[in-house]
Amino acid sequence: MKTTEQRDHIAVDQDGRTLPFTPAQVQQIVEKMIADGTIHAVIVENADGDLGVQVFGPPSRRLLDTLESAAKAYANVLRGH
Numbered sequence: 001m002k003t004t005e006q007r008d009h010i011a012v013d014q015d016g017r018t019l020p021f022t023p024a025q026v027q028q029i030v031e032k033m034i035a036d037g038t039i040h041a042v043i044v045e046n047a048d049g050d051l052g053v054q055v056f057g058p059p060s061r062r063l064l065d066t067l068e069s070a071a072k073a074y075a076n077v078l079r080g081h
Contacts, residue, residue, distance in 0.1 A: 010077075015073060
């Protein structure tokens with residue numbers, strides 16, 4: 001049986017459909033993107049439980065559109081559970 005952490009490492013498309021990557025592959029993709037410097041924003045959780053978004057680089061409409069699209073896809077994932 002997979003642990004909750006392993007189950008929760010998923011990749012989804014813009015409509016919230018799961019992509020065919022294993023949790024380990026998702027982790028490898030993220031680690032490579034961090035190393036390559038292609039991560040533009042991350043969601044962070046403080047010790048007190050507050051969530052925030054850290055953006056790397058200057059503000060842009062493209063980044064905002066991407067964040068909104070990602071939020072919609074994530075909402076679709078949550079509705080599917």
